[in-house]
Amino acid sequence: MRLLFLACLSPKTGNCTTAERIRSHIEAAGHTCILHNSADIKDRSDVTDLAMQEPQFEAALAIHLYKGGRFLLDIHVPVGIVFGGTDVNEDVKDESKRAVMESVLKKARFAVAFTPQMKENAESFLLSESSKIRVQPQGIETRAASDFSWRGFLRSSGVEADHVEDLCVFLLVCGLRRVKDPLYLLKAFSEWHASNPQVVFIIIGPKMDPELSEEVEERVRRSSGVYLTAEREQEELHAAMTHSFALVNSSISEGMSAAILEAMHLGLPVLARDIPGNAAIVEHEGTGLLYSSPEEFILLAKRLLDDSLLQKRLSVNGMRYVGERHSFAQERKTYQQLVESLHL
Numbered sequence: 001m002r003l004l005f006l007a008c009l010s011p012k013t014g015n016c017t018t019a020e021r022i023r024s025h026i027e028a029a030g031h032t033c034i035l036h037n038s039a040d041i042k043d044r045s046d047v048t049d050l051a052m053q054e055p056q057f058e059a060a061l062a063i064h065l066y067k068g069g070r071f072l073l074d075i076h077v078p079v080g081i082v083f084g085g086t087d088v089n090e091d092v093k094d095e096s097k098r099a100v101m102e103s104v105l106k107k108a109r110f111a112v113a114f115t116p117q118m119k120e121n122a123e124s125f126l127l128s129e130s131s132k133i134r135v136q137p138q139g140i141e142t143r144a145a146s147d148f149s150w151r152g153f154l155r156s157s158g159v160e161a162d163h164v165e166d167l168c169v170f171l172l173v174c175g176l177r178r179v180k181d182p183l184y185l186l187k188a189f190s191e192w193h194a195s196n197p198q199v200v201f202i203i204i205g206p207k208m209d210p211e212l213s214e215e216v217e218e219r220v221r222r223s224s225g226v227y228l229t230a231e232r233e234q235e236e237l238h239a240a241m242t243h244s245f246a247l248v249n250s251s252i253s254e255g256m257s258a259a260i261l262e263a264m265h266l267g268l269p270v271l272a273r274d275i276p277g278n279a280a281i282v283e284h285e286g287t288g289l290l291y292s293s294p295e296e297f298i299l300l301a302k303r304l305l306d307d308s309l310l311q312k313r314l315s316v317n318g319m320r321y322v323g324e325r326h327s328f329a330q331e332r333k334t335y336q337q338l339v340e341s342l343h344l
Helices: 014-028 044-052 085-089 095-107 116-125 150-156 186-195 210-221 234-243 258-265 294-306 308-325 328-343
Strands: 002-007 032-037 059-063 079-082 110-113 133-135 168-173 199-204 226-229 246-249 270-273 289-291
Touching: 002 014, 002 044, 014 032, 014 059, 014 258, 014 328, 059 328, 079 095, 079 328, 085 116, 110 116, 110 328, 116 133, 150 234, 168 234, 186 199, 186 226, 186 294, 210 226, 234 258, 246 258, 246 294, 258 270, 258 308, 270 294, 289 294, 294 308
Parallel strands: 002 032, 002 059, 059 079, 079 110, 110 133, 168 199, 168 246, 199 226, 246 270, 270 289
Antiparallel strands: none
């Protein structure tokens, strides 16, 4: 079967990584899956024209009901959909978007939610058939680059230190856009760094919002102990995680953060903002730490720094949780079964 797959494909972002992984599952079953960037589509006719080209597509899939799924409303092939965090956290608040999303859900043969809460939110806000929505957590695999240089990574990020082994690096992995709130912790962290120069904060990710990116660059320049560095290939990012002290998430909204799960899989402690998407995968003081303000973040970060038993507990529990709940093999099996349902 030949499938068209629409997703936001900004390089080295969570959406892109998720789309590539789902495509690999589909192609492993012998299908042809063509990824297309939904950000490049102007209106539904673009996809209708695309679907008519030879060889024709026999089915279609999209990540995000609104950002991707709305472009599939006019095509005459079976459709599947994968919820994004902005679907149920942001777009449902807009009446016109919600109406479009309900039309997409009605057309789709199946919809995938990453968490039970995401499914519950969809059922609460959207007119839908519950039986269509399948809960399938993201499957996680990590692979750290073998030729990675931690010292070189720090130098390229602007961190100059004689004894890099003494640094405690807090790593924020995110695309620079408003929903990720990359400036949330800057002031508090910079003040902490002033009293403890061994703690540093590195923001790593692509510049997705030009206006915000300029603001982040300016604020970072004026903040001691805080650095901004370009996105890396996934294996290099995973290697950077293995050398960091903790993974930080400061998002206003999340569907299911792959960066958090990858950090857990690698045994890296996680400090995540206490929002529904993060609380669904991070158990406070069990698999990570949840904070609700910059001040609470600093208190928890200091506690983690001083408590080696807490570090070990979060590391071990995080690895166990991802191994048990976010199986790559189970995710592959689920998507292959769902794609087969499009062929019936």
